[in-house]
Each structure stands twice: as structure tokens, then as C-alpha cells.
Amino acid sequence: MVEMHIKGTQVNYYFVCKTKLWLFSHNISMENESDDVKLGKLLHRETFKRDDKEIRVGSIAIDIVKKRDVLEIKEIKKSKKMEKAHVYQTLYYLFYLKKLGIKAKASITFPKQREVINLELSEDDEKELEKVVKEINKIVKGEMPKPSYKKSCRRCAYFEFCFC
Ligand code: SF4
Structure with missing residues (x-):
């Protein structure tokens, strides 16, 4: 049985950057200062004004719509650059719900x-x-992975923490 305390954001960061995953998992948060995060929230509000509802289930928070008795998770992402991370984050929500006996699909x-x-x-x-999930647990329990510079670092909320 998989532990159910992992958040969707952690699954996303696992694919983006292990240092980011570690920092976020240790509540070192600079996300509020990031223009990217503000833009993401704005896009979300603008895109789904009418029919979505945010629900929290254990460690995950998801936007859902119920259509003809099928639960559909709706994720909004501003860029396709980290598509794999977004896909796995969303699949993780389906996986999580399935463990609770809830069948859903996602977009x-x-x-x-x-x-x-x-x-x-x-x-x-x-x-x-x-x-x-096993890997995430291992990373979080270990020492902070050394930051390794990549193109996306410039847009990361932790940039100053890692490189200044
Ligand atoms: S600045 Fe780069 S290395 Fe540091 S957390 Fe962000 S993506 Fe990872």
C-alpha cells in the first residue's frame, strides 16, 4: 500500500527538479513571490469561472466537475514546457482517488x-x-540534492536560494 501523504505538487517537482522537490517538501516556500505562480492562479480563475469546484482529499487538492456521474479532474497549466510533470501530477490524482475507491478521469x-x-x-x-512515490519519500528523507543549473532555473521561485 502506497503512503498517501504525498502532494500532487511534489509529484510535479519530482519531474522538474529534485532540489525543488526537497525544498518544497521541507516547507521552504518562496512560491508567493513568483510571478509564474501568480500568473498560473489568474489563468485558472479566468479559464474556469462557472463549473468547477475545488475539493481537498487527504494530501491532494483538485478541481472537479461531475458530468453524468463521472468525476472529472480539471487541471489548468500555463505552459507545455513541463508537460511530463503536469501529466504525472494529474495521473497521481487519479491514482490517489483510485486508492480510495473513487473512479475518475482527468483533463x-x-x-x-x-x-x-x-x-x-x-x-x-x-x-x-x-x-x-517511493523515490519521493527517499529524496525527502535524505539531504538536499545539490542544485544543478538548467534553463528553467531562471524562472524558478527558488533561484535566489540556489544560486545567489
Ligand atoms: S533554481 Fe533550479 S536547481 Fe534550484 S530549485 Fe529551482 S529548478 Fe531546482
Whole structure:
């Protein structure tokens, strides 16, 4: 049985940067200062004004819409640059709900690109997520992974923490 305390953001950061994952997991938060995060929240408000509801289930917070008795998770992302991270974050929500006996499907909307990706959880996704959750636990329990510079660091809220 997989531990259920991992947040969707942690799954996302696992694919983006292990240092970021570690910092976030230790409540070292600079996200409020990031223009990217503010833009993300604004986009979210602008895109789904009418039919979504945010619910919190254990360690996850998701936006859902119920259509013909099927629960649909709706994620909004401003950029496709970290698509793999967004996909796994959303699959993790499906995985989490499935562990609780709740069947759902999901979609990710990229408003700027006017694109929607529809997702359903496969057996392979589940196996991969079991591994990812184990890895996240290992990283969080260990020492902070050394920051390694990449292009996306310039836009990261932790940039000053890592490199100044
Ligand atoms: S600045 Fe770069 S190395 Fe540091 S947390 Fe952000 S992405 Fe990771």
C-alpha cells in the first residue's frame, strides 16, 4: 500500500527538479513571490469561472466537475514546457482517488495553446507512480540534492536560494 501523504505538487517537482522537490517538501516556500505562480492562479480563475469546484482529499487538492456521474479532474497549466510533470501530477490524482475507491478521469487544459489533454490511468501509470512515490519519500528523507543549473532555473521561485 502506497503512503498517501504525498502532494500532487511534489509529484510535479519530482519531474522538474529534485532540489525543488526537497525544498518544497521541507516547507521552504518562496512560491508567493513568483510571478509564474501568480500568473498560473489568474489563468485558472479566468479559464474556469462557472463549473468547477475545488475539493481537498487527504494530501491532494483538485478541481472537479461531475458530468453524468463521472468525476472529472480539471487541471489548468500555463505552459507545455513541463508537460511530463503536469501529466504525472494529474495521473497521481487519479491514482490517489483510485486508492480510495473513487473512479475518475482527468483533463489538462493549456489555455494559451488552446489545447486539452485527456487522461485515464493505466496499469503502467500505476506501476510508475508507485515507484515515483517511493523515490519521493527517499529524496525527502535524505539531504538536499545539490542544485544543478538548467534553463528553467531562471524562472524558478527558488533561484535566489540556489544560486545567489
Ligand atoms: S533554481 Fe533550479 S536547481 Fe534550484 S530549485 Fe529551482 S529548478 Fe531546482
